[in-house]
Amino acid sequence: MMSRRKILCLIGAGAAVGFSPTVPARTRQQWRQLEPVLELLGDAEPTPKGLKMELPPVSENSSAIPLTVSVDSAMTAEEHVESIHLFANRNPNPTIAAFRLTPLTGQARISTRIRLSESQTVVAVARTNHGQYRVTTRDCRVAGSGCLMRNDNHDPRDDMQFRIRVPETVTRGEDAEVLTLIMHPMETGFREDETGRRIPRLIVHSFTAHLDAAPVLEAAFNSAISANPYLRFHLRPPHSGTLEMQWEDDLGRTAKARAAVRVS
Amino acid sequence: MAGVPISRRAVLRFLGLGVAALGARGFPAIAGGDGGHVVVVGGGFGGATAARYIRRFDPSIRVTLVEPRARFYTCPFSNLYLAGLRSFDKLGHGYDALRRIHGVDVVPAWVEDVDTVARHVRLRDGSRLAYDRLLLSPGVDMDWQALEGYDAAASEHAPHAWKAGSQSHRLRRQLEAMDDGGVFILSAPANPYRCPPGPYERVSLIAHFLKRHKPRSKILLLDAKDGFSKQPLFMEGWQALYGGMIEWVGLSADGRVLRVDARRREVETEFGARHRAAVLNVVPPQKAGLIAHRAGVTDRSGWVPVKPETFESRQVDNVYVVGDATVAAPMPKSAFCANSQARMAAAAIVASLQNRAPPEPVWANTCYSLLAPEYGISVAGVYRLIDGEIAEVPNSGGISPLEAGSDFRAREARYAQRWYASICDDTWGPRG
Amino acid sequence: MAVKQLRWLAAGVVSGLVVSTAHAAAAEPDPRRTELLAGVCFSCHGTDGRHGGDFEPLAGRSYEALQDTLLAFRADTVPGATVMPRLVKGLDEDEIRALARYFSSLEASSAEVSR
Numbered sequence: 001m002m003s004r005r006k007i008l009c010l011i012g013a014g015a016a017v018g019f020s021p022t023v024p025a026r027t028r029q030q031w032r033q034l035e036p037v038l039e040l041l042g043d044a045e046p047t048p049k050g051l052k053m054e055l056p057p058v059s060e061n062s063s064a065i066p067l068t069v070s071v072d073s074a075m076t077a078e079e080h081v082e083s084i085h086l087f088a089n090r091n092p093n094p095t096i097a098a099f100r101l102t103p104l105t106g107q108a109r110i111s112t113r114i115r116l117s118e119s120q121t122v123v124a125v126a127r128t129n130h131g132q133y134r135v136t137t138r139d140c141r142v143a144g145s146g147c148l149m150r151n152d153n154h155d156p157r158d159d160m161q162f163r164i165r166v167p168e169t170v171t172r173g174e175d176a177e178v179l180t181l182i183m184h185p186m187e188t189g190f191r192e193d194e195t196g197r198r199i200p201r202l203i204v205h206s207f208t209a210h211l212d213a214a215p216v217l218e219a220a221f222n223s224a225i226s227a228n229p230y231l232r233f234h235l236r237p238p239h240s241g242t243l244e245m246q247w248e249d250d251l252g253r254t255a256k257a258r259a260a261v262r263v264s
Numbered sequence: 265m266a267g268v269p270i271s272r273r274a275v276l277r278f279l280g281l282g283v284a285a286l287g288a289r290g291f292p293a294i295a296g297g298d299g300g301h302v303v304v305v306g307g308g309f310g311g312a313t314a315a316r317y318i319r320r321f322d323p324s325i326r327v328t329l330v331e332p333r334a335r336f337y338t339c340p341f342s343n344l345y346l347a348g349l350r351s352f353d354k355l356g357h358g359y360d361a362l363r364r365i366h367g368v369d370v371v372p373a374w375v376e377d378v379d380t381v382a383r384h385v386r387l388r389d390g391s392r393l394a395y396d397r398l399l400l401s402p403g404v405d406m407d408w409q410a411l412e413g414y415d416a417a418a419s420e421h422a423p424h425a426w427k428a429g430s431q432s433h434r435l436r437r438q439l440e441a442m443d444d445g446g447v448f449i450l451s452a453p454a455n456p457y458r459c460p461p462g463p464y465e466r467v468s469l470i471a472h473f474l475k476r477h478k479p480r481s482k483i484l485l486l487d488a489k490d491g492f493s494k495q496p497l498f499m500e501g502w503q504a505l506y507g508g509m510i511e512w513v514g515l516s517a518d519g520r521v522l523r524v525d526a527r528r529r530e531v532e533t534e535f536g537a538r539h540r541a542a543v544l545n546v547v548p549p550q551k552a553g554l555i556a557h558r559a560g561v562t563d564r565s566g567w568v569p570v571k572p573e574t575f576e577s578r579q580v581d582n583v584y585v586v587g588d589a590t591v592a593a594p595m596p597k598s599a600f601c602a603n604s605q606a607r608m609a610a611a612a613i614v615a616s617l618q619n620r621a622p623p624e625p626v627w628a629n630t631c632y633s634l635l636a637p638e639y640g641i642s643v644a645g646v647y648r649l650i651d652g653e654i655a656e657v658p659n660s661g662g663i664s665p666l667e668a669g670s671d672f673r674a675r676e677a678r679y680a681q682r683w684y685a686s687i688c689d690d691t692w693g694p695r696g
Numbered sequence: 697m698a699v700k701q702l703r704w705l706a707a708g709v710v711s712g713l714v715v716s717t718a719h720a721a722a723a724e725p726d727p728r729r730t731e732l733l734a735g736v737c738f739s740c741h742g743t744d745g746r747h748g749g750d751f752e753p754l755a756g757r758s759y760e761a762l763q764d765t766l767l768a769f770r771a772d773t774v775p776g777a778t779v780m781p782r783l784v785k786g787l788d789e790d791e792i793r794a795l796a797r798y799f800s801s802l803e804a805s806s807a808e809v810s811r
Contacts, residue, residue, distance in 0.1 A: 057565050060455045060593045064490060064515070143593035143654070163518055163535045179535060181516060228490070228516035317735075321728070600739050607735045611728060623729055628736040628786070630779050644779040646736070646786020660786035664778065676778055679740070679751065686747045687739045 030121040031135055034089050037123055046125070046133035053124045055138040062116050062142040064226040069124045070109035071134060075101070075236065081108035082129045088224055090120035092190050096224040099233075104216040106175030106236025113226040115188075116142050154227070158183040159253070166235075166243055166259035175236035178209070181228055182247050182255060188223035204229050204249045211261070212241040237261050299324030300617040303385055303395040304368075305375050305555055307331030307359060309338075310401030310587030310602035312691045315368045317610035325617060328369040328393060330385065334358060336692070337428035339459060340599045341684050346425065346436050347469035349637055355428055361693020378559040380580045397613045399584040400561070400568075401606065402553025403427075404458045404597070407566065410549035411524055418526035422544040426458060438543045439470065444478035446542025451521040451531055452487045453549045456567070458588045458597045460493040461633045461643070463547055468498065468635040471506040483510045484539060486531065488520040493596070494633060494643055494663050501635040501673075521546070552589035559583055567591045572654045574612035574622045575605055584609045594656050595647050600629045603687055625649060632680035639670075640677030730794045736783070737795070745799045756804030762796035 031037045050072035059065045071081045080103050086096035096114055108126070116122070119141040126134040165179040182204060189201025207219040207229070217233050235243065245257040299322050304315045307329055315329040335356040344350035362368040374388040384392040406424055408415040414422070425435040442448070448470060452463040467483050474481040491514070492498075502510045513519035523532040529544040551557075551566030561568045561577040568585045569578040575590065577583045586609050587602035595601045604627040612622040630644040645661030647654050664676060734745070737754060741747055745754025754762065769780040770792070784792070 057563065057569075058456075058591050058593050061489070061491070066454075141593075141653075165535045181518075181535070183516065230516075603739050604736065607738075608732065611732055623732055626733055626736060626786075628739070628783060630740065630783070642779050644782040646783055648786075657786035660782060660784075662782045672776065672778070675776075679778065682747075682751050683740045686742045686751070689747065690738045690743045 030089055030137055031087070031123040031125075034087055034094060034123060036095055037085075037087055037125060037135070040085060040125055040127075041133055041135075044131070044133045046135040048136045049134055051124060051126050051134035051136045053122065053136050053138045055122055055140050057139065058141045058143055059116070060143055062118075064113045065116060065140060066111065067114050067122070068109065068111040068232075069126075070107075071126045073108050073128065075103050075106055075108060077103050080105075080129050081126050083127045084108065084110060085125045085127075086114070087123040087125070088114070088116055088120055089123065091115075091117050091224050092188075093223055095222050096122070097222055098220045100215075100218040102215055102217070104211055104214060104236060104238075105234055107234035109234055111230075111232035113230050115224045115226055116140055118142055154185045156185075160184065160247070160249070160255045162247065162255050162257055164245065164257050164259060166261060168260070169262045169264050170235070170237055172238075172263050173236075175234045176261075177232060178235050178243070179230075179232050180207070180245060180257070181230045182207075183228050184249060186221075186223065186225060186227045186229065190223065202250050204247050206248050207231060207245065209233070209235075209243060209245045211235070211237055211243055216243070235261070237263050239263055299326070300396040301326045301328070301394065302397045302399060302613055302617075303327075303393050304329045304399045304401065305331075305385065306401035306403060306553070306587075307333070307336050307370075308401055308403055308587065308602065309599040309687070309691050310403075310606045311399065312336070312357075312359070312362060313603045313606035314399050314401065314584075314586060314610045314613075316362060316366045316691070316693065317607050318613055319366045319368055321611055321614040322618070323367065325614065326369065327367075328371055328395075329359070329362065330371045330373055330375050330387070330393070331359065332372055332374045334372065337432075338599065338684075338688070339426070339428050339462070340687075342425070342428040342432050343462070343466045343469045344634065344637075345428075345432055346439065346466065347473040348436075348440075349469065349472075352428075352432065357688055357692040359692065365693055375555050376558075378555065378583075380559060380583055383582065395582075396617060397582050397584065398559075399586065399606075399609060399613065400553075400556055400559060400589070401585070401587045401602065402556045402589045404550040404588045405553050407549045407551045410453075411546070412522060413524040413526065414546055414548050418524060419546070421526035422524060422529060422546045424547055425545060426462075426547050426550070435543070435545055439473065442478060442481065442542045445480040446478070447482045447484055447540070448474070448543045448545070449484045449486060449529075449531065449539055449541035450545045450547065451524075452485060452489070452492075452547050454488040454515075454520075456591075456593065456597060457547070457550045459631075460596050460598075461498075461631055463487075464492060464494070464498045465633040465635070466545070467510055468501065468505070468633070471502070471509050472636050475506060475509065481509070481542075484541070485510060485512045486519045486521050486533065486539065487512060487514050490515045493631070494641055496666055497641045497664055498633075498635065500666055501639060501641065505636050505639060552585075556585060556589050561585055562589075563591075565591065572649055572652070573625060574616070575609040576612070584613060592654055594645075595627060595629060595654060596631065598629055598631050599687060600631060600683075601627065603691055604628055627654070630683065632676060632683055634677055634680055635673075636677075638677050639673045640675075640680045641673070642676055642679075730798045733787075733791055734795055734798045737799075744802055746802075746804070753804060754799040755802035757800060759796045759800040762799055763793060766792045766796065 052070050054068040073081050081101050084099045087094045121137050121139050123137050162182040167176040170176045184204045187202040191199045209216040240262045243259045243261050247255045304311045315327045318327050335358050337355045345352050359370040363370050375385050376388050377386045384394045423431045423435040425431040467485050518533045518535045520534045521531045522534050529541045532538050552562050552568050556562050556568050561580050563569050568590045570590050575584050575586050586605040588597040608625045615622045627647040632642045634640050641664045643663045646657045741751050741754050768774050769784040772781050
């Protein structure tokens with residue numbers, strides 16, 4: 001644990017050269033070097049319009065960095081944000097997660113916690129239902145500290161246990177916040193055990209939320225989502241119903257949560 | 265100081281003292297003696313150390329320390345006071361030695377504002393102090409916007425006691441008045457905040473107090489983190505010393521407090537659990553002290569980014585900032601780090617006033633935590649500049665071993681006491 | 697490697713300065729650098745290593761004793777050691793020798809017996 005932390009810390013420091021609080025143009029354009037971003041964009045020329053990412057400039061715990069991404073946009077059938085994608089340019093696997101939104105999401109605003117292997121630029125891409133793209137970036141310097149060493153005490157018996165917070169009542173036409181957390185180690189697939197063997201990837205790879213049968217939100221997670229995946233999103237229910245949520249991990253294990261939502 | 269002949273030094277010292285003794289509060293136009301004038305704001309571990317060491321490194325520099333309180337009460341060891349193991353008075357340190365022995369001009373005043381263009385600070389009485397270099401050691405302020413229901417008024421019912429003073433007394437009185445069998449709740453914030461192991465030392469020492477005086481009581485530590493400083497050592501110690509008295513609830517177990525009802529002494533967590541306490545101690549999220557914001561050295565994080573080689577502000581020239589207010593990760597926000605950063609910043613300021621390059625920095629940290637009066641643990645680290653950023657020296661540092669004998673823990677507890685005496689002496693000079 | 701490079705650069709700056717003053721003959725590293733390095737010790741062992749009690753006073757001890765002790769800490773051969781090995785591993789051998797020279801050249805405080 002010790003040495004891994006140290007290595008991360010050093011890599012982190014090394015990568016931070018040239019970073020400053022006022023992000024130079026070079027890093028603002030970092031996404032242009034990111035293959036998966038270019039693939040996603042195709043020929044589209046994105047703008048940063050309305051897309052906002054909150055990420056601390058410095059993190060002392062690179063294994064759980066709070067991230068919120070939001071788009072200032074209507075969320076109606078005619079005009080809404082269709083998907084949001086997150087990338088980290090220096091993670092072993094740059095794709096962090098992707099979210100598919102619907103008008104039922106009510107607000108294009110998602111919070112989660114991510115892992116960064118070193119100091120780097122996080123890229124968010126949003127796509128509207130009209131095929132327009134938004135891109136924004138945030139730099140995060142990872143500064144591990146011996147004073148903040150974490151205890152990796154994972155108990156497999158807790159796997160797939162979840163917590164949710166769903167509003168019982170929502171005023172018609174308004175949206176409400178939904179919180180979810182599922183216990184899971186989110187084994188990255190990049191770690192080695194004591195004998196030098198690679199520990200296979202074992203993550204929760206998907207999350208879905210439906211109001212009755214209608215999709216609200218779908219999320220595809222990658223290794224860069226922190227252990228015990230955490231998700232905060234919005235819901236604008238047009239009518240009373242049941243919010244059904246489901247997670248699935250690489251072993252095919254699923255967890256299902258249900259909560260009644262009343263519209264008043 | 266390389267190369268300045270002793271005799272000239274003696275003359276400079278004499279001149280420096282002379283100017284300092286006259287005081288320049290009424291003469292804002294005169295920026296300093298022949299070595300320059302440094303104004304230091306804040307008389308805690310960072311500010312007092314910097315003032316002393318600037319004078320030590322170059323006595324021709326006039327140093328004015330602005331600190332409104334006659335005595336500084338330390339956060340380190342204030343948990344001992346909460347547990348009834350140390351008198352509050354023994355946490356206090358005055359400025360006589362800095363004045364008498366080190367020739368620092370100590371001005372008891374509040375700094376209202378800083379004009380970093382005209383290079384002066386404005387005191388509450390309207391007078392101004394001109395500076396050649398400014399060093400801020402503002403410490404932290406509680407972020408009253410960060411936690412719903414928790415502001416200055418709420419802290420009178422549910423104290424934070426994260427600055428030693430009236431808040432500490434309030435919490436101590438509440439603990440004394442608590443019924444046996446009550447629940448003490450501490451809500452700990454996410455990083456970064458002052459003193460990473462502080463909340464865990466606090467519940468340890470309060471458990472020590474409760475075990476002796478109110479043994480049926482419980483302690484609930486609600487945490488906005490999934491891991492914390494010296495965690496395995498604390499967990500081991502809690503089990504050995506206090507059995508099941510302390511329950512820790514981390515972030516993923518819904519430990520993050522989002523709402524406080526201070527009058528009811530009730531908190532609500534992220535996923536909606538409510539906990540009611542007999543004594544509620546809320547350690548809220550924090551930010552750099554007010555004067556740092558006034559001086560324009562803070563960034564969107566609420567903390568102060570500094571150039572690591574000197575601890576000069578990244579945003580404002582000639583303003584240096586040390587201690588808890590800075591973004592110095594991986595160095596923690598500790599008294600030891602503030603003292604270490606201040607000594608380096610003092611050398612950098614002296615070098616800058618002498619038109620020399622700053623010295624190559626090396627910093628250290630040692631944080632002792634007491635789980636009981638005879639049970640101490642530690643974390644230590646050495647830090648240097650690696651590729652332009654502060655980094656822990658590879659293969660150095662670390663925490664006390666797990667499963668060490670009671671003699672080892674007792675020794676670290678004694679060292680903690682000794683450390684406190686030494687660092688306070690190094691910061692404020694010998695106690696009068 | 698980066699550390700080494702920086703140190704070399706710093707040494708260059710310092711020697712330039714020394715040459716520009718009357719003390720060109722001094723082969724010792726910048727005394728301020730050693731003093732600052734020693735500052736790391738002050739927080740526990742007292743300013744200039746003059747505090748005693750449970751910590752060893754450092755000022756006025758012999759160069760050999762200081763060097764040997766520090767090297768032993770670094771090699772993890774001091775039984776029951778607490779924070780010292782963790783801290784000394786952050787220093788290189790030149791720095792350990794500079795520290796030993798620094799503290800051995802200081803007078804012990806009156807309250808402490810010099811060894």
